[in-house]
Amino acid sequence: MAVEARIRELGSRHQNLDKAIQDEVRSPAGDDLRLQELKRRKLKLKEEMETLQRRAH
Secondary structure (H helix, E strand, C coil): HHHHHHHHHHHHHHHHHHHHHHHHHCCCEEECHHHHHHHHHHHHHHHHHHHHHHCCC
């Protein structure tokens, strides 16, 4: 159960990062470095979620 909760938490953070990325892309004063950092963090969360899912099954 704890693993499932962690996956849900990571999924929520992943969605929040996705929204932040979309906001940054839409912003006329968008910062490319910030965008790269957000994407890197989103990918890291995705990889962690996939690892946990594989271990849970």
